[in-house]
Amino acid sequence: MRRLQFLAAFLLALGALSPPMVAAQLRPDYYKNICPNLESVVRGSVRRSMAQSPAAAPATLRLFFHDCAVKGCDASIMIMNPNGDDEWRNPDDQTLKPEGFYTVISAKAAVDSDPQCRNKVSCADILALAARDSVFLSGGPDYQVELGRYDGRVSTRASVVLPHGTFNLDQLNGFFSSLxxxxxxxxxxxxxxxxxxxxxxxxxxxxxxxxxxxxxxxxxxxxxxxxxxxxxxxxxxxxxxxxxxxxxxxxxxxxxxxxxxxxxxxxxxxxxxxxxxxxxxxxxxxxxRLGRVGVRTAADGEIRRDCRFPN
CATH class of the missing domain: 1.10.420.10 (Peroxidase, domain 2)
Structure with missing residues (x-):
């Protein structure tokens, strides 16, 4: 309970941010004319977060998986509901580290500090980029990230179903096949x-x-x-x-x-x-392929001004 209270206080203390766009098929150059410096801004922010904490990279990568594997890649994992009924307060998400949330929120703030980009880049896309950059800056592959996701508006504790560390191969394959x-x-x-x-x-x-x-x-x-x-x-x-x-x-x-x-x-x-x-x-x-799971468009999503709350 003490850890839960700490994480809630931590996220609420991080400050507010902002997000509209046109529905489009995912593609690497989605923001070419919307926010042309997006990838360099996010990578620079992730680099700073990793310099502050060695937990930033694994925490951000894990946050991306926990988001996409539940309701699709819509950053619903980051939503904080006043009544406490949200994904990250499900027991299976209680092991998510604050450093992952901080990395994404810091990257969002860096993106929105550019007037051309402000309120035009989804939290879901920033999370996908931050996960890639966490991998690359740790020595892993540098791959293209498809972009154009919208953010979800709903997050509930009951929606969280994730694989466990006790799973055998059949259970693992069953879960990933569902995605x-x-x-x-x-x-x-x-x-x-x-x-x-x-x-x-x-x-x-x-x-x-x-x-x-x-x-x-x-x-x-x-x-x-x-x-x-x-x-x-x-x-x-x-x-x-x-x-x-x-x-x-x-x-x-x-x-x-x-x-x-x-x-x-x-x-x-x-x-x-x-x-x-x-x-x-x-x-x-x-x-x-994971980044394509459950992607939202303007018809069923939004671009959150603050990654922690629906607009």
């Missing part, structure tokens, strides 16, 4: 766990009981609780070490290690572990 994504997309997106950490409650049940976990790794994790552990052995760098760790039984979450223990997905893990370029290409393609 129109393939097993390869799922394995590539799981590589986002090359950044960041997880708290003890997400992996402690496996320590000393899961035969798929390397014994030396298990012994190391015993000293992490209470507390957290990193999701791979290079937690601040976007690389393919996540997959190499899975080969050695060093996947932190059960859902991570399942990608290697299950023969149906092991080949893809092996490929990414051996070829970082292949992982980067597939990750960029999967992020692009």
């Amino acid at each position: 129109g994504l393939s097993q390869t997309d799922m394995i590539a997106l799981s590589g986002g766990h090359t950044l960041g950490a997880a708290s003890c409650g997400f992996f402690q049940y496996r320590v000393g009981t899961d035969p798929a976990m390397d014994p030396a790794f298990a012994a190391q994790l015993r000293g992490s609780c209470p507390g957290f552990a990193f999701l791979d052995s290079t937690p601040l760098r976007f690389d393919n070490v996540y997959y190499r760790d899975l080969r050695g039984g060093k996947g932190l979450l059960g859902s991570d290690q399942a990608l290697y223990t299950d023969a149906r997905s092991r080949g893809t893990v092996e490929r990414y572990a051996a070829d970082q370029g292949a992982f980067f290409r597939d990750f960029a393609a999967a992020m692009t």
Whole structure:
């Protein structure tokens, strides 16, 4: 409860911002004549956020996934309802870090500081760009982001359904299939766990009981609780070490290690572990497909003036 109150106070204290546009098919040059410096402004802002906190990059990337995977890529994850009935107050979203929200809100403020861009760029598009820049500035691929999303107006706690760290391959495939994504997309997106950490409650049940976990790794994790552990052995760098760790039984979450223990997905893990370029290409393609989920237009969305509240 104390963490929940802190996050609420944190978001409310960040200050107000602003957003209209014409419905259009997603395309990389959507803002070419609307806000021509958009990408450089967002990247500069993300760079500053990452300099302030090492949690900014993984938190922003995770925020993008939690947004798109629930109601589509409409920044509804950022809405704060006065009655407390919103996505980020669902238990499955309580692990989202304030640094992700801060990174997007700071980027929105930077964009709106340009009179030509003010109130013309959606929070959903800024979130998509910030997620890409978090990856690139951490050493990952620099890929084109399709733009032209509108923001949603509705966010409810009950709408949140997300994969859990205990999921097996069938459960993971079932969830990602519901988003129109393939097993390869799922394995590539799981590589986002090359950044960041997880708290003890997400992996402690496996320590000393899961035969798929390397014994030396298990012994190391015993000293992490209470507390957290990193999701791979290079937690601040976007690389393919996540997959190499899975080969050695060093996947932190059960859902991570399942990608290697299950023969149906092991080949893809092996490929990414051996070829970082292949992982980067597939990750960029999967992020692009994820970014198309549930996209809103002017007919059913808006461009929020403040990412935290519907207009």
